[in-house]
Amino acid sequence: MFGGLREKLQAARNRLGSSIQEAIVTQAPPAPETHKGGPSASSASQKSISSAAPTFADKVKILIIDRELVVSEKDLSEALSELEMTLLESDVALTVTDAIIAHVRTNLVGKHRKIGASVDALVVGALKSALLEVLGNGFDLINYIKTHNRPVKILFTGVNGTGKTTTVAKIGSYLKKQGYTVVIGAGDTYRAGAIEQIGVHAGRIGIKIIQHQEGADPSAVLFDAVQYAVSHKIDVVLADTAGRFHTKSNLMSQLEKIRRVMKPDLVVYVDEAVAGNDAVVRAAEFDRTVGADAVVLTKADMDSRGGAAISIAHTIGKPLMFLGTGQGYEDIIPFDPVQVVEELLGSDA
Amino acid sequence: MLDTLSTSLKDALKKLAGKTVIDRAAVDELVKDLQRALISSDVNVKLVMELSKSIRTRSLDEQLPKGTNVREHVLRIVYQELVRLVWVSTDVKLEPQTILMAGLQGSGKTTTTAKLARYFQKKGMKVGVICADTFRPGAYDQISTLCAKINVPCFGNPLEKNALKLTREGLETLKDLELVIVDTQGRHALEADLIREIIEINVITKATHRWLVIDAALGQQASEQARRFHEAIDIDGVIITKMDGTAKGGGALSAVAETKSGIVFIGSGETIEDLERFEPDGFISRLLGMGDLKALLERANEAIKADEVDVNAMMKGKFTLRDMYKQLEALNKMGPLKQIMGMLPMGNMELPDGVYDVTSTKMVRYRIIMDSMTSGELDDPALINSSRMQRIARGAGSTPDEVRELIKYYKMMQRTLKGLRGAGGGKFNMQRLMKRFSGMQ
Numbered sequence: 001m002f003g004g005l006r007e008k009l010q011a012a013r014n015r016l017g018s019s020i021q022e023a024i025v026t027q028a029p030p031a032p033e034t035h036k037g038g039p040s041a042s043s044a045s046q047k048s049i050s051s052a053a054p055t056f057a058d059k060v061k062i063l064i065i066d067r068e069l070v071v072s073e074k075d076l077s078e079a080l081s082e083l084e085m086t087l088l089e090s091d092v093a094l095t096v097t098d099a100i101i102a103h104v105r106t107n108l109v110g111k112h113r114k115i116g117a118s119v120d121a122l123v124v125g126a127l128k129s130a131l132l133e134v135l136g137n138g139f140d141l142i143n144y145i146k147t148h149n150r151p152v153k154i155l156f157t158g159v160n161g162t163g164k165t166t167t168v169a170k171i172g173s174y175l176k177k178q179g180y181t182v183v184i185g186a187g188d189t190y191r192a193g194a195i196e197q198i199g200v201h202a203g204r205i206g207i208k209i210i211q212h213q214e215g216a217d218p219s220a221v222l223f224d225a226v227q228y229a230v231s232h233k234i235d236v237v238l239a240d241t242a243g244r245f246h247t248k249s250n251l252m253s254q255l256e257k258i259r260r261v262m263k264p265d266l267v268v269y270v271d272e273a274v275a276g277n278d279a280v281v282r283a284a285e286f287d288r289t290v291g292a293d294a295v296v297l298t299k300a301d302m303d304s305r306g307g308a309a310i311s312i313a314h315t316i317g318k319p320l321m322f323l324g325t326g327q328g329y330e331d332i333i334p335f336d337p338v339q340v341v342e343e344l345l346g347s348d349a
Numbered sequence: 350m351l352d353t354l355s356t357s358l359k360d361a362l363k364k365l366a367g368k369t370v371i372d373r374a375a376v377d378e379l380v381k382d383l384q385r386a387l388i389s390s391d392v393n394v395k396l397v398m399e400l401s402k403s404i405r406t407r408s409l410d411e412q413l414p415k416g417t418n419v420r421e422h423v424l425r426i427v428y429q430e431l432v433r434l435v436w437v438s439t440d441v442k443l444e445p446q447t448i449l450m451a452g453l454q455g456s457g458k459t460t461t462t463a464k465l466a467r468y469f470q471k472k473g474m475k476v477g478v479i480c481a482d483t484f485r486p487g488a489y490d491q492i493s494t495l496c497a498k499i500n501v502p503c504f505g506n507p508l509e510k511n512a513l514k515l516t517r518e519g520l521e522t523l524k525d526l527e528l529v530i531v532d533t534q535g536r537h538a539l540e541a542d543l544i545r546e547i548i549e550i551n552v553i554t555k556a557t558h559r560w561l562v563i564d565a566a567l568g569q570q571a572s573e574q575a576r577r578f579h580e581a582i583d584i585d586g587v588i589i590t591k592m593d594g595t596a597k598g599g600g601a602l603s604a605v606a607e608t609k610s611g612i613v614f615i616g617s618g619e620t621i622e623d624l625e626r627f628e629p630d631g632f633i634s635r636l637l638g639m640g641d642l643k644a645l646l647e648r649a650n651e652a653i654k655a656d657e658v659d660v661n662a663m664m665k666g667k668f669t670l671r672d673m674y675k676q677l678e679a680l681n682k683m684g685p686l687k688q689i690m691g692m693l694p695m696g697n698m699e700l701p702d703g704v705y706d707v708t709s710t711k712m713v714r715y716r717i718i719m720d721s722m723t724s725g726e727l728d729d730p731a732l733i734n735s736s737r738m739q740r741i742a743r744g745a746g747s748t749p750d751e752v753r754e755l756i757k758y759y760k761m762m763q764r765t766l767k768g769l770r771g772a773g774g775g776k777f778n779m780q781r782l783m784k785r786f787s788g789m790q
């Protein structure tokens with residue numbers, strides 16, 4: 001997962017590195033003649049750059065250690081536009097890409113910098129700080145449950161077909177394995193087959209489910225689920241809801257009513273990792289109308305480049321909790337921003 | 350954000366509005382804004398770059414048509430380039446057929462299956478559905494509930510785990526029906542076993558159509574996913590779902606570019622009735638974030654003035670492809686031909702049904718085809734032999750069959766006009782008709 005983005009970012013980073021080096025070379029004493037092994041020619045990761053025998057790049061690095069470096073906008077513009085392409089091709093929304101590029105630019109351009117480390121580190125540092133700033137901290141669900149009163153009530157929301165129901169089942173299974181008791185509320189009473197779907201999941205993972213008839217008031221179902229948890233001393237209530245678009249005000253006010261009635265501790269917004277620019281629009285609308293405390297991104301197994309994670313986190317500033325990585329119950333991993341950024345950029349730089 | 354985008358696109362267009370000489374810098378600026386608009390609508394980044402390159406080249410190289418300003422010129426090129434991409438004949442025939450639904454998890458296949466069943470049922474066909482999804486919990490409940498609402502037979506068995514076996518049994522059970530739609534489980538490009546499964550389902554069903562269902566919000570992955578599906582089962586149409594949200598459907602554009610197919614239907618809601626035939630103008634306006642693209646384009650088309658149509662020549666029996674081009678242009682702006690004819694004081698004049706049968710998509714296509722004809726051919730369609738037909742088709746990204754179809758339509762129009770003259774509708778009325786045809790309100 002995120003492999004594509006990592007590769008591309010590394011290529012872009014190498015470019016950025018090389019364009020800074022070019023800028024330096026023009027200020028530095030005449031460069032050695034062999035340009036072949038230079039960083040722009042090698043598409044390998046920074047590992048091979050740092051571990052290989054001294055290359056042109058290394059020599060340049062040595063030359064510039066402790067030298068003052070001024071990077072101009074012009075030096076970077078081409079490399080930055082390549083980075084921009086990379087982010088866009090990885091599904092980072094246009095607005096968010098603009099913000100990241102601006103961040104990297106202000107970090108690199110026009111500043112007099114003492115270069116004590118490698119040029120690589122300079123670029124990686126700017127990118128990393130940009131991405132980490134965007135991704136924020138993850139969300140530790142287990143820790144949250146440990147530190148809150150039972151039952152912990154979690155409401156799942158999102159647009160149609162993103163994977164809410166499957167995620168409820170996965171998280172139910174995950175929590176059960178961690179030793180917690182769980183009840184699921186079948187809050188999608190609208191879509192054909194929805195109650196049967198969540199019912200089969202609950203049966204397979206051995207979790208109690210509270211359900212009403214198709215067409216029933218979802219608030220009532222979820223209220224019952226909470227009541228059941230209270231009277232049976234269940235640790236966690238997972239409330240599934242019907243998918244809905246943020247543009248449908250009647251459905252959004254239904255969700256608002258659900259929230260008033262079941263009083264969730266956490267509202268978890270579920271979207272898919274393959275979503276493009278709309279991820280930003282709908283996350284913002286859901287956050288604005290019914291709130292969102294954490295985000296789950298599903299379908300990360302679809303060769304996704306992970307841009308939606310960056311887009312959503314940047315837009316609503318809410319932590320990512322899990323990544324869905326398949327259709328099995330075990331296909332869910334807690335989201336760790338540092339790990340993701342290191343996977344994107346490599347951890348050794 | 351999108352508002353800002355489309356505003357900047359409009360600003361860039363405005364800069365071109367007064368100009369009658371092409372200004373390189375202004376075109377570059379417009380192209381850049383165009384790129385941003387398309388990218389933020391999720392069109393594949395590489396595709397956007399290719400598109401904008403050819404828009405730029407054409408805008409700078411092609412001669413400004415007489416009487417148009419630069420804005421109109423560029424806008425027309427933008428529009429043509431986009432239409433070229435989304436358009437491929439996706440005629441939905443009301444004949445016995447099998448339709449195989451394919452797509453990523455949660456894209457809307459099952460819901461769309463029910464919508465299609467309803468669509469064809471309303472057209473008077475005997476429709477059945479096979480639920481070949483043996484994986485998703487509740488899949489059979491979902492589709493059978495939907496089918497029950499519209500009284501469409503649905504074959505399936507939630508206990509059966511073999512999709513191929515189910516499909517075979519379903520085909521046998523529903524063999525007396527005219528149209529069978531096969532709903533399948535969601536899958537993606539990296540799931541080799543599932544790709545293999547749908548290849549086999551396609552073999553078993555000998556599907557007439559293999560439609561790829563794409564969520565309007567799908568981002569850059571659309572190209573790669575579509576490519577893999579296309580490799581597997583030769584996708585011949587794309588359906589965009591969830592267009593009632595705020596997503597722009599650029600991923601679907603990438604998918605049609607990848608599969609060289611067209612957009613067949615649009616899903617615009619959760620209920621069975623929320624299915625629409627694809628209409629390029631609205632879609633392109635939405636992609637560009639410019640709600641009023643059509644209005645803008647209409648103004649551009651006004652360049653072709655009513656008096657440019659040589660009414661007198663036509664009255665004398667000279668009706669060339671060029672005249673038809675103008676007519677189509679005008680018609681595109683005026684709405685369905687039937688409606689226009691209804692406004693005319695023509696009494697009980699009978700026109701062959703075929704005249705009405707040109708959809709706006711078709712008209713756009715016909716215009717593109719005519720764009721790649723020489724002026725000699727436009728003046729004298731008789732010149733168009735089969736080798737010319739080949740060339741024209743290639744130039745328009747079309748097929749010789751379609752060029753032939755266009756000629757056939759032209760001949761029909763010609764005959765119709767002759768008929769009108771013969772019917773002695775009176776000169777006054779004829780001229781009015783011609784004027785109507787040629788672009789007045």
Ligand SMILES: Nc1nc2c(ncn2[C@@H]2O[C@H](COP(=O)(O)OP(=O)(O)OP(=O)(O)O)[C@@H](O)[C@H]2O)c(=O)[nH]1
Binds near residue numbers: 159164243298325327
């Ligand atoms: N590949 C993959 N498929 C997933 C993942 N999560 C969910 N799905 C599939 O996506 C489809 C839709 O999932 P659901 O859980 O029904 O989605 P939903 O958001 O509840 O849908 P609605 O209730 O209809 O809005 C199903 O086929 C799931 O199996 C994931 O992480 N990876």
Ligand SMILES: Nc1nc2c(ncn2[C@@H]2O[C@H](COP(=O)(O)OP(=O)(O)OP(=O)(O)O)[C@@H](O)[C@H]2O)c(=O)[nH]1
Binds near residue numbers: 460
């Ligand atoms: N608003 C809206 N919702 C839609 C549309 N098409 C489908 N949906 C919803 O999207 C969700 C997923 O639709 P399904 O038909 O179950 O998708 P699918 O492709 O069959 O899913 P899998 O079989 O799990 O791969 C459901 O909640 C549908 O109601 C549409 O055009 N508009």
Ligand SMILES: [Mg+2]
Binds near residue numbers: 164166188194241242
């Ligand atoms: Mg659901």
Ligand SMILES: [Mg+2]
Binds near residue numbers: 535
């Ligand atoms: Mg389905």
